[in-house]
Amino acid sequence: MIRTVVVVGTLLLGIGAVVAQQDQVKVTQAQMKGNGKNAGALAAMVKGEKPYDQATVDAALAQFEDTVKKFPTLFPDSIKGMKPEGDYSYSPKIWEDKAGFEDHIKSFGKAVADAKGKITDLDSLKATLPVIGKQCGGCHETYRLKAT
Ligand code: HEC
Numbered sequence: 001m002i003r004t005v006v007v008v009g010t011l012l013l014g015i016g017a018v019v020a021q022q023d024q025v026k027v028t029q030a031q032m033k034g035n036g037k038n039a040g041a042l043a044a045m046v047k048g049e050k051p052y053d054q055a056t057v058d059a060a061l062a063q064f065e066d067t068v069k070k071f072p073t074l075f076p077d078s079i080k081g082m083k084p085e086g087d088y089s090y091s092p093k094i095w096e097d098k099a100g101f102e103d104h105i106k107s108f109g110k111a112v113a114d115a116k117g118k119i120t121d122l123d124s125l126k127a128t129l130p131v132i133g134k135q136c137g138g139c140h141e142t143y144r145l146k147a148t
Contacts, residue, residue, distance in 0.1 A: 021078050028074040029084040031067055038063045039136065042129050045122065052122045061116055064132070068109040072102075089145045097142075104139040111135045 038060035044050040045057075075094050083089050094101050112135075115128045 017078070021082055024074075024076060024079050025082050025084045028079065028090075029086065031070055031074060032088075034063050035067055035136070039129075039133065042125065046126050046129055052125065054120070057119050057125060061112060061119070064108075064112045065116070068105060068112055071105045071108075075101075083147065087147050089147045091143045091145045094143050101139075101143055104135070104143065108132075108135040108139060 041050070041056050042060050045052050050056075075090065077095065079090075080092065080095050111132050115132060119125045119128050
């Protein structure tokens with residue numbers, strides 16, 4: 001009897017852990033999609049598809065800043081090897097080269113901090129967006145995989 005309870009308990013714990021992992025994968029992906037959405041909104045202004053809008057700029061920078069803060073918790077060991085649904089996945093290098101990944105988070109954080117308060121019109125947006133975009137691309141090149 002005690003044995004059965006222990007076995008069932010362990011099974012439930014196992015299921016709980018899987019659900020938590022899938023939640024984490026979704027949380028991580030949602031944060032990344034948020035980056036994409038905000039970067040897209042900024043790019044649309046640079047391309048002249050949308051008029052310059054300070055509120056959109058400020059919201060994007062705030063979201064990037066939030067991402068910088070959350071990055072260290074977005075890729076726990078528990079989601080290593082898990083695949084998010086969609087076009088992109090994480091490279092195992094995130095865990096194999098943690099120091100390198102943290103360097104990318106730091107330099108992205110710096111670019112975002114430097115941009116804060118500096119983007120006040122279309123010209124300053126045009127000058128600053130590529131600096132941030134370079135950080136996005138630099139990290140993706142090594143740590144983001146195209147899903148197969
Ligand atoms: C420190 C590394 C790093 C930086 C900096 C970074 N990303 Fe990512 N990004 C990733 C990783 C890893 C993934 C793959 C994981 C995922 O998709 O959940 C990803 C995925 C994405 C995705 C795909 C989301 C999906 O699954 O549909 C988008 C869009 C994206 N990033 C946009 C951006 C933008 C825009 C920036 C810059 C403003 C940025 N990222 C900065 C690491 C980074």
